[in-house]
Amino acid sequence: MLDMFTKTYGDDVVARALEVGANVPSTKKMASRLRRELLNTWELNGESAVDVFKLLKLDETGRRNGLGIGSHIRLR
Template identity: 60%
Template sequence: MFTKTYGYDAVIRLLGTENNIATTGHFTSRLRTELATSWVDTGKTAEDTFTLLKLDKTAYKIFTAPPMHKGTTNPALDLYVAYVRQFNEHAKKTKKKIGLLDMFSKTYGDNGVAKMVEMGVRVPTTQKVSSNLRRQLLRKWEINEQSPEDVFKLLKLDEAGNDLFATPQISKTNSIGTGKISIWCCYEY
């Protein structure tokens, strides 16, 4: 109903106000869940939803754009996470679940996702989603039996040459656990 009246962009902006206005928190949380559920019920695919939310166009801004309000993540990202959760809840019957990583990897590639994770783990409001993407990425490589050498190349760490340890991925300003090099180091095949 809200989307028909105000459009998706306005509803997504409304969802971004959740953490700052106590009176709207319950409402926006419910609206997010109901909207995601309606997309699942009407047969919207993950690709449809990803595109509708413009996550296919925003790239790294998903994890780096300053939130509209302190403490709020990207509302489109939150809505996509809710969609994936609802899709998988409904998929228990069909056993055709999707992962949060699926559309990100399809759109941006594993190297692109690794860059997003690298940025996202530094931002408190996106740490949880970024960590989830990181776990799914590592699991994907393990399932596909990719060697550490393959992952090293996939992350383009081989292109750093002699400057590998001077790259921003592992500079002293980054904490342990961030950066592509730490993703590679966590990968144990």
């Protein structure tokens, strides 16, 4: 399911939606599970912190994305 969303909308949009969902009591559990799945997918695909930074379009100047993922990215 997550794969379908990332292929359709992109990792950045899905990550933002999961961040919002994780802050809503009724969707927190599912959003947290899907966020872990997304992080695991990046790790299994061998994505580095720099790769994820680019996937989330955090490298675009002036872009505010509201992602709270800093604690989830490990530098290799």
